[in-house]
Amino acid sequence: MHNYPGRVIGLEVDDAEVVFTALPAGEAGKQARAWLDDGRTVIDIGSDFRLRDPKLYDRWYGFTHPAPELLKEAVYGLTELTRDRVRTARLIANPGCYPTAALLALAPALKAGLVTEDIVVDAKSGVTGAGHALEDAFLFGTIDESVRPYGVPKHRHTPEIAQEAAFLMGKPLKLTFTPHLIPMNRGLIASCYAPLRPGKTGKDVAQAYAKEYAEEPFVRVLDTYPATKATLGSNWCLVHALVDEENARLVAFAALDNLVKGAAGSALQNFNARFGYPETMGLEALPLWP
16 A cells, blocks of 8 residues: 555545544644544554654654644553553554564563663564565565564664653663564564663562553563464563573563554554453454464
């Protein structure tokens, strides 16, 4: 769709009370005001309302935001972390797939003040995370049996991760984000690193993660390394955190299906939270195995 020259994007949504958008960058921003003025709720699976500073769209996306006034109203829809605000929102910005994994991997440590402000996120995604562009880099003969990094340091999810991580920590931070494309259809894993604050221990980390996600229906804290295959087709996010004692460093992992918890599943979870339905409604499917 992104590269279809004859596409037509219009305002007509009939009598829908809720509009889900998954449009090329900049398009939802042009349409959302009219839908909101009609009394509709908008859940944008794209990137148009994720960043709070409109200047960041010029820098990272290459366009001037068409509705900067809406950025102040939009609620960042990582449900596990912003549930209370999602419940009253008119405009929900669904998070990106990489930020979802990175933030769920790091959130307990950031909120508990266990780490310092220097974060590294190394993430790997299946090729469906790259969209449908007809480029040589995504052809079978190019990607099969090969792994490569891309987008460093200008990947568009970088400011999104930095923004939300800083919000959780309560202060600015430094972020290095390196995404990789791997030869599989779907699945994403983020390996995240941050120095521990003096005096913090593995026990502190284990307690923070167990407490943060104890009541979450989709985030499962493991005592071993997560695998992307164990999330396939589900809205699960598998998290594992440990401490590299010798180097006093937190190492946290999160694995998810980039098309479900990293996109459509998260949007449905936000819809459920917004309208008072059980968050698991329509999302009870277990991962496919093998």
